Amino acid sequence: MFLPDGSQDEIGLPLNNKAKATELFRKVATERGFKAISTPVVEYAKTFTNTHVGMKLHSLLKWFNKEGEIEVLRADWTTAVARAISNQKSKQTKWFYEGSVFRNDREGIESKQAGIEIIRTEPFLGEAESVLTAVAYLKELEISNYLIELGHTGIFEELTNSLKLDSETEERLLDAMHDKRRDIVYEIAIDYGSIQQAEQLTELIDAYGSVDQLKKYRSIWKDNKRLTRILNHLIELANVIESNGGEVLLDLGRVKNLPYYCGVMFKGYLKENGESCFSGGRYDKLYEQFDEKVSAVGLAFDIDVLATHINNNERKESICIVASKATHIQAEQLRSNYPNANVDIQYEIKDSDAYDTIIHVNENTN
Amino acid sequence: MKPIIALTKGRLEKQFIKFLQSLNYEVEPIINKGRKLRVETDTFQFIFAKGPDVTTYVEHGIADLGIVGGDIIAEFQPDVFNLFPLPFGHCRMAVATEDGKVWPNQKKKIASKYTGITKEYFRNKGESVDIIKLEGSVELAPILGLADGIVDIVETGTTLKENGLVVQEEFFSFSARCIANRSSLKIKRDVLTPIIESFQKQEEYV
Numbered sequence: 001m002f003l004p005d006g007s008q009d010e011i012g013l014p015l016n017n018k019a020k021a022t023e024l025f026r027k028v029a030t031e032r033g034f035k036a037i038s039t040p041v042v043e044y045a046k047t048f049t050n051t052h053v054g055m056k057l058h059s060l061l062k063w064f065n066k067e068g069e070i071e072v073l074r075a076d077w078t079t080a081v082a083r084a085i086s087n088q089k090s091k092q093t094k095w096f097y098e099g100s101v102f103r104n105d106r107e108g109i110e111s112k113q114a115g116i117e118i119i120r121t122e123p124f125l126g127e128a129e130s131v132l133t134a135v136a137y138l139k140e141l142e143i144s145n146y147l148i149e150l151g152h153t154g155i156f157e158e159l160t161n162s163l164k165l166d167s168e169t170e171e172r173l174l175d176a177m178h179d180k181r182r183d184i185v186y187e188i189a190i191d192y193g194s195i196q197q198a199e200q201l202t203e204l205i206d207a208y209g210s211v212d213q214l215k216k217y218r219s220i221w222k223d224n225k226r227l228t229r230i231l232n233h234l235i236e237l238a239n240v241i242e243s244n245g246g247e248v249l250l251d252l253g254r255v256k257n258l259p260y261y262c263g264v265m266f267k268g269y270l271k272e273n274g275e276s277c278f279s280g281g282r283y284d285k286l287y288e289q290f291d292e293k294v295s296a297v298g299l300a301f302d303i304d305v306l307a308t309h310i311n312n313n314e315r316k317e318s319i320c321i322v323a324s325k326a327t328h329i330q331a332e333q334l335r336s337n338y339p340n341a342n343v344d345i346q347y348e349i350k351d352s353d354a355y356d357t358i359i360h361v362n363e364n365t366n
Numbered sequence: 367m368k369p370i371i372a373l374t375k376g377r378l379e380k381q382f383i384k385f386l387q388s389l390n391y392e393v394e395p396i397i398n399k400g401r402k403l404r405v406e407t408d409t410f411q412f413i414f415a416k417g418p419d420v421t422t423y424v425e426h427g428i429a430d431l432g433i434v435g436g437d438i439i440a441e442f443q444p445d446v447f448n449l450f451p452l453p454f455g456h457c458r459m460a461v462a463t464e465d466g467k468v469w470p471n472q473k474k475k476i477a478s479k480y481t482g483i484t485k486e487y488f489r490n491k492g493e494s495v496d497i498i499k500l501e502g503s504v505e506l507a508p509i510l511g512l513a514d515g516i517v518d519i520v521e522t523g524t525t526l527k528e529n530g531l532v533v534q535e536e537f538f539s540f541s542a543r544c545i546a547n548r549s550s551l552k553i554k555r556d557v558l559t560p561i562i563e564s565f566q567k568q569e570e571y572v
Contacts, residue, residue, distance in 0.1 A: 147553060180447040180551070206559075208552055249552055274427045274549030 006109035017307035018112060021141065022098050025114040025301065028137045029096035032129070034116055037095045039080040041102075045070035052289040053079050054259040059105035073102035077300055078283065079260075081117050086290035093120050094129070098303070108304070115280070115300030119287070124233075126297040127264050127282065128240045134268060134278055134299060135246045143309055146277065147247050149208075149267040150237060151254030153281075154230045159201055163192040177255045180205045207252035211238045214250045237264065260286040266299050275305045317341040320355040322348070327361045334361060369550075369557055370411045372420040372429035374438075378542050379414065381454040382433050389564055409561075418442050421545065430550040430558060436540030437519050441480045447546040450566055455542030456521070459483060462531045463515040464508045477507030478517040487517065487537055505529040 003009070010018075026036070045062055048055040053076070060072040074080055077097050085095065098114035116133055118126040131148060138146055156177060165173060169188060176184035182202050189198035207214060215235070221227035231252075238248040254265060263282030270277050280299025287294045319341045323331035328345065335343045344355070352358060373379055379396075386393050392408045399405045405412045415423060417434050421444035424432035432446070435455055439448055459480070463469070477498040478484045488495045498513050505525060507513040519540070520526060520533060544565055551558060 149552065180449055180546075182450050209555055251552065269549050269553055271553055274547065274553050276549065 004109070006107065008108075014307060017310045018303055020310055021303050021307045022112075022114055024140045025098060025137055025303075026096070028133065028140050029114075029116060032094070032133055032136070034094040034096040034133075035092050037081055037084060037097050037117075038099065039074065039077075039084050039097070041074050041100070042071055043074055043080060043083075045072045047083055048072065048075045048079055050289060052260060052286060055079075056105075059103050061102045061104055061109065074099070075101055075103055077101060077113055077115055078117065078280075078298060079286065082283075082286050082290070082296070085117070085119060086287065086292060094118050112303040112307075113300045114303055115278075115298060117296065117298035119296045120294050121297075123263070123282070123295050123297070124236070126295060127237055130280060130297050130299050131237065131241050131246070131266060132244055134266070134301075135241060135244050137301065138268070138277075139245070141306060141309070142311055143270070143277075143306070144245075145271045147249050147269045147271055148241055149249045149251055149254070149269065150234050151251045151265040151267075151281075152230045152234055153256045153261050153263060153265065155204070155227060155252050156255045158224065158226050158230075159197070159204065160189075163189065163197065165192055174255050177201075177205070177253060178257060180253070204253040208249060208254075211235055211242075211248060211250060214252060217252060234264070256281075264297070268301075270305070270309060272309070275302075277302050277305045277309075317357065318355045319343045319357045319359060320349060321345045321359045321361055323361045327363055330363075331361045334359070368406065368409065368411045369431060369554065369561060370413065370429045372413050372415055372423040372432040372434075374417045374420050374432075374434050374542075375414045378417075378433060378435060378455050381542065382452075385452065385454060385565075421446060424545050424547050427547045427549060430547055430554060431561070432545040433542055434545060435519075436543050437480065437483070437538075439543060439545065440538065440540070441482045443482070444545070445548065447548055447551055449544045449546055449562065452542040452544055452565065455540070457519040457540050458521075458536045459487075459517065459538040459540070460520045460533045460536045461487075461515055461517055462505075462508075462520075462526050462533050465530050465532045467508070467514070470514055474515060475513040476515050476517055477504055477513035479504060480517055480519075483538070484517040505531055 045057060045060060048060060049057050055075055060075045062070050062072045065071050081095060081097055095117045096115065100110045100112050102110050116130060118129055134148065160170070160173065169192070173185065173188045176188065182205050185205060186198045186202045189201045207217065217231055218228065221231060234250055238250065241248050256265065260283040261281050262285045265281035266279060267276060268278040269275070278299050278301040282297045284294060284296050287296055317340070319338055321331045321334055321343060323345055324347055331345045349358060373382060383393050383396055395405050395407050396412060403414050413423060413429060417438035420432045420434040421438060421442055423429040424446050425444045433452065436451070437457065437459060474495045475498060476484055476495050477500050479500060479502065481497050481499050484497050498507065500507060504516045504518045507516055508531065509529060515534065520536070523533065526533065544562065546558070
């Protein structure tokens with residue numbers, strides 16, 4: 001029997017590492033006052049494809065139900081949790097989840113995530129708690145070589161407001177900014193605005209680096225109150241992260257890749273190989289579909305990525321107790337003599353190299 | 367560690383070497399690489415691959431930067447930073463048919479290597495077509511009756527002409543482009559920025 005592309009069986013260490021990463025995430029989240037929430041694996045497609053969320057139907061794993069409605073496998077936790085929370089009317093503000101999401105448009109159909117959602121909370125508090133939870137979790141995983149990127153949707157909005165773009169052109173410009181494609185950014189900006197605006201937007205493509213490298217934008221944007229406020233906000237948040245041992249990179253040219261982002265955006269990179277290990281941000285707009293005006297922020301960790309970076313040094317002694325049907329009860333009782341070892345009971349040794357110690361039990365053994 | 371550049375083998379490779387030479391980078395190890403697919407110079411590590419594979423190596427972070435045709439990026443749409451055009455590798459995407467051939471009064475059959483671009487082009491025109499995927503020598507398809515026309519890149523137009531084909535419409539123009547891995551560009555900023563800046567400064571070269 002074969003497996004479809006993107007699906008895979010897992011055995012041994014990778015599986016243990018994922019379990020450990022999830023277990024440590026639950027520990028960190030619980031200790032910080034988050035409450036667990038889970039949503040079903042099967043949802044209606046429109047939960048993810050409505051205009052507030054904006055996911056593409058072709059990227060979802062879908063089928064028709066008996067009534068002809070399109071159902072999908074959970075494609076995004078944040079959207080599903082927002083739906084669940086808005087139904088619950090709970091006073092709880094901090095939630096955590098862990099489980100799989102399923103997408104057609106990325107390598108590996110199923111990916112394991114764990115994440116947090118903070119709603120109805122003072123915006124800076126929610127954002128600081130999100131990134132500090134990331135710092136605490138990565139510390140718990142003993143991962144120290146990482147970078148947290150901060151961006152803000154308001155910068156692009158502010159710099160393109162006066163261009164009066166139609167929605168199709170705005171989409172093209174967003175795509176070009178997302179791809180840091182300077183020729184197209186310049187081309188669109190000059191068609192709809194001045195040379196100065198085109199140069200300003202093109203320069204934004206290169207506006208990524210450390211906080212110190214980007215402090216110059218304080219003077220560049222000194223006459224624009226909104227941009228100054230956003231920049232100060234990002235620098236304050238960066239300070240919170242750096243004061244707690246994290247390294248920060250600002251990308252002032254980052255744009256949202258889903259319509260519901262509206263403010264700060266986070267992304268975590270492992271410096272060793274550049275893999276993205278978490279992402280998230282502010283998405284108050286997501287709750288507008290439920291006629292709610294709430295503050296909402298959160299992030300999701302990529303457990304599949306983090307699990308490959310766990311140092312699994314906790315190797316226990318491996319013992320095999322060789323027994324028989326007649327001595328099985330004795331062998332089971334003997335197991336308690338080795339509380340710090342992995343103890344296996346066999347009637348016959350097939351692979352002696354698999355064990356550190358082999359103990360034979362016969363009927364005379366006490 | 368030296369930055370890794372994935373470079374498209376063939377014509378783009380030769381043009382890129384001239385481009386590097388004009389920027390005073392060392393190129394001798396690339397010129398004399400023989401059949402090696404990995405070569406190191408004073409400044410870079412190079413890997414050599416076909417265009418679509420260049421985008422794959424960059425997308426997966428094996429290479430930090432890539433030099434690849436804009437046609438390949440438009441067709442395969444890799445998840446990379448598509449930074450800027452380079453001053454070589456210019457070509458146009460065109461629809462071509464046999465000289466004097468009239469389009470049939472039914473759904474057209476179009477042969478192409480670029481099935482994604484072809485689909486998008488005809489969809490934007492509001493026209494349904496049957497697309498036949500070919501891997502090369504696309505000009506043969508209308509001549510041998512496999513398709514009514516082709517969509518392919520045109521540089522000088524000589525190949526089309528020699529095979530009795532004429533351009534009906536040109537709809538995109540491309541050049542070689544510099545692409546970057548989404549993480550590398552940020553994490554290796556200090557190493558990559560001077561290289562990228564030097565590539566951008568060179569508008570023209572001999």
